[in-house]
Amino acid sequence: MRNAYLSALYDLAKENKNIMALISDNGAIVYDQYRADFPEQYLNCGISEANMVGVSAGLASCGKIPFAYTIANFIVYRAFEQIRNDVCLQKMNVKLVGIGVGFVYSILGPTHHTTEDIALMRALPNMTIFSPCDPREAKKVTYAAAQINGPVYIRLATGGTPKVYEKDYDFQVGRGVVLREGRDLTMISTGSILLEALQAADQLKAEGVGVRFINMHTLKPMDQAIILKAARETSRILIVEDQNLQGGLGSAVAETLADNAVVCRFKRLGLQDVFTEGYGSYQDLKEINGIAKKNIKDAAKGLLEA
Amino acid sequence: MPLSIEELEVKARKVRQEIFKMICGAGGGHIPACLSIVEILVTLYNGVLRVNPGGPRDPGRDRFILSKGHGGVALYAILADKGFLDPRLLLTHGKKGTILGGHPDMHKVSGIEASTGALGHGLPFGAGVALAAKIDAKDYRVFVLVGDGECQEGSIWEAALFAPQMRLDNLTVIVDHNKLQAMGSLDDIIGLSPFADKWKVFGWAVEEVDGNNISDLRNTFGRLPLKPGRPTCIVAHTLKGKGISFMENAPIWHYRMPNPEEMKMACAELGLAFEDGVIE
Numbered sequence: 001m002r003n004a005y006l007s008a009l010y011d012l013a014k015e016n017k018n019i020m021a022l023i024s025d026n027g028a029i030v031y032d033q034y035r036a037d038f039p040e041q042y043l044n045c046g047i048s049e050a051n052m053v054g055v056s057a058g059l060a061s062c063g064k065i066p067f068a069y070t071i072a073n074f075i076v077y078r079a080f081e082q083i084r085n086d087v088c089l090q091k092m093n094v095k096l097v098g099i100g101v102g103f104v105y106s107i108l109g110p111t112h113h114t115t116e117d118i119a120l121m122r123a124l125p126n127m128t129i130f131s132p133c134d135p136r137e138a139k140k141v142t143y144a145a146a147q148i149n150g151p152v153y154i155r156l157a158t159g160g161t162p163k164v165y166e167k168d169y170d171f172q173v174g175r176g177v178v179l180r181e182g183r184d185l186t187m188i189s190t191g192s193i194l195l196e197a198l199q200a201a202d203q204l205k206a207e208g209v210g211v212r213f214i215n216m217h218t219l220k221p222m223d224q225a226i227i228l229k230a231a232r233e234t235s236r237i238l239i240v241e242d243q244n245l246q247g248g249l250g251s252a253v254a255e256t257l258a259d260n261a262v263v264c265r266f267k268r269l270g271l272q273d274v275f276t277e278g279y280g281s282y283q284d285l286k287e288i289n290g291i292a293k294k295n296i297k298d299a300a301k302g303l304l305e306a
Numbered sequence: 307m308p309l310s311i312e313e314l315e316v317k318a319r320k321v322r323q324e325i326f327k328m329i330c331g332a333g334g335g336h337i338p339a340c341l342s343i344v345e346i347l348v349t350l351y352n353g354v355l356r357v358n359p360g361g362p363r364d365p366g367r368d369r370f371i372l373s374k375g376h377g378g379v380a381l382y383a384i385l386a387d388k389g390f391l392d393p394r395l396l397l398t399h400g401k402k403g404t405i406l407g408g409h410p411d412m413h414k415v416s417g418i419e420a421s422t423g424a425l426g427h428g429l430p431f432g433a434g435v436a437l438a439a440k441i442d443a444k445d446y447r448v449f450v451l452v453g454d455g456e457c458q459e460g461s462i463w464e465a466a467l468f469a470p471q472m473r474l475d476n477l478t479v480i481v482d483h484n485k486l487q488a489m490g491s492l493d494d495i496i497g498l499s500p501f502a503d504k505w506k507v508f509g510w511a512v513e514e515v516d517g518n519n520i521s522d523l524r525n526t527f528g529r530l531p532l533k534p535g536r537p538t539c540i541v542a543h544t545l546k547g548k549g550i551s552f553m554e555n556a557p558i559w560h561y562r563m564p565n566p567e568e569m570k571m572a573c574a575e576l577g578l579a580f581e582d583g584v585i586e
Binding site: 040043045046048050051053054055056057058059060061062063064081082085086089090091 | 365413419420421424426427430431432435436438439441442460461467
């Protein structure tokens with residue numbers, strides 16, 4: 001996803017000299033080509049995220065389009081007041097790009113995991129949130145972010161993210177994508193954890209369960225129609241996310257259901273008001289924290305039996 | 307012809323009157339923090355800043371960013387004097403339906419460059435604006451007014467590292483160094499001494515001035531940048547609460563409203579009439 005993002009940013013910078021890449025002293029190597037070709041549109045702000053976001057807002061007030069990039073937990077948590085006041089309150093055209101969302105930096109532990117960013121960022125007025133599930137989608141959301149005149153938060157996994165999409169597809173801001181059709185149950189997921197849920201869904205399908213699978217690549221504004229249709233047609237919804245359940249994707253979907261008085265069986269799978277546990281591979285952490293294929297299938301079966 | 311020092315002092319007196327009337331009318335606000343910056347604002351807006359009420363968003367304008375947003379009422383009074391704002395709106399401050407809140411809103415008030423209030427935001431923002439000027443080879447300048455207590459915020463020092471690295475000599479930070487913060491004296495809480503030296507070793511060109519002296523301020527502003535290639539820090543020694551003797555240097559007044567007796571005393575010092583509990 002990281003390379004896909006950078007490749008899109010390279011294209012954007014080439015077309016528009018107001019596009020600027022700001023980093024907070026990370027990703028330097030992967031930025032090499034960009035930096036060599038657009039030195040005037042590149043800035044390493046050092047290890048100072050609050051300053052990077054404030055500077056970005058100032059640049060945006062003069063017509064620049066900054067893409068401020070660092071490890072997601074640092075930009076979301078450290079610079080949150082700058083994001084709220086300097087960027088969102090002032091409606092500045094700043095793109096905040098967080099790399100390593102969820103717990104893809106599995107070895108590094110909870111200080112480097114971003115498991116509450118959906119709750120925090122979707123609480124901010126004027127914010128658009130993209131949560132791509134694979135490199136192809138990361139590229140699409142980056143182009144889309146540049147088209148939006150206002151604050152955008154892009155949640156990226158890291159390098160080497162596996163493909164979800166084998167071929168091109170119709171991407172529209174704020175419109176979820178149905179990846180699998182089915183009538184028994186709907187699974188909704190987003191971002192890097194989506195592939196795990198999709199694989200679980202395919203195993204369930206092989207066992208004869210009609211799973212509908214929705215990729216919610218835009219978390220704000222959220223596609224309400226696709227949620228309500230799924231609730232009405234499948235009457236069961238399972239959310240799979242790499243977030244604490246307080247305020248995450250599942251909370252957002254539940255709000256949509258409640259606001260529209262649509263009743264269905266509903267289950268959220270994610271972190272149960274805890275920080276991540278354990279070290280190991282990304283797959284290990286999914287298993288340790290109860291968000292692996294087995295857990296997803298069990299949760300789906302529980303919903304079907306209920 | 308630039309206005310004389312005497313004429314600017316008359317303006318400063320008028321601005322102090324407006325500040326007191328506005329905050330008393332609203333029933334709450336930061337009177338002493340507004341009073342300490344009056345001469346700085348009067349000097350900047352009369353002969354230093356290249357701004358024009360007819361083109362408040364002109365890309366070539368100088369930018370003034372009030373990082374200590376709780377001084378917003380003082381800025382409203384200046385903006386009204388300069389024609390950015392209808393002076394009749396001043397007394398709506400803080401009341402239902404007004405555009406003039408306790409902290410300034412860039413979307414509502416012409417001439418306001420940033421919606422400040424949370425401390426430590428204006429300097430990084432201003433550094434971004436100054437950097438954009440450098441990138442685009444434009445000659446506008448950026449002035450950021452911060453409080454001294456505000457300099458306890460880490461983001462101020464992140465920007466203080468950033469601006470010299472970027473050689474932002476089009477950026478000037480003015481510190482309202484009144485030595486007081488909400489709960490007492492800086493030295494008793496989290497001291498910043500030696501304050502000017504801190505900015506110097508961070509790479510800024512620094513000058514200390516009497517921040518309530520228009521002549522001194524005009525002299526310093528007239529020599530910017532103090533050193534080519536470096537951002538400037540003007541440490542403006544001011545008196546918090548200046549103009550109302552019992553509020554001067556008295557921390558208790560940071561966010562306190564005078565009672566009718568105190569209001570009467572203040573009005574007498576500011577040259578305002580006070581009749582039947584109403585400021586004229």
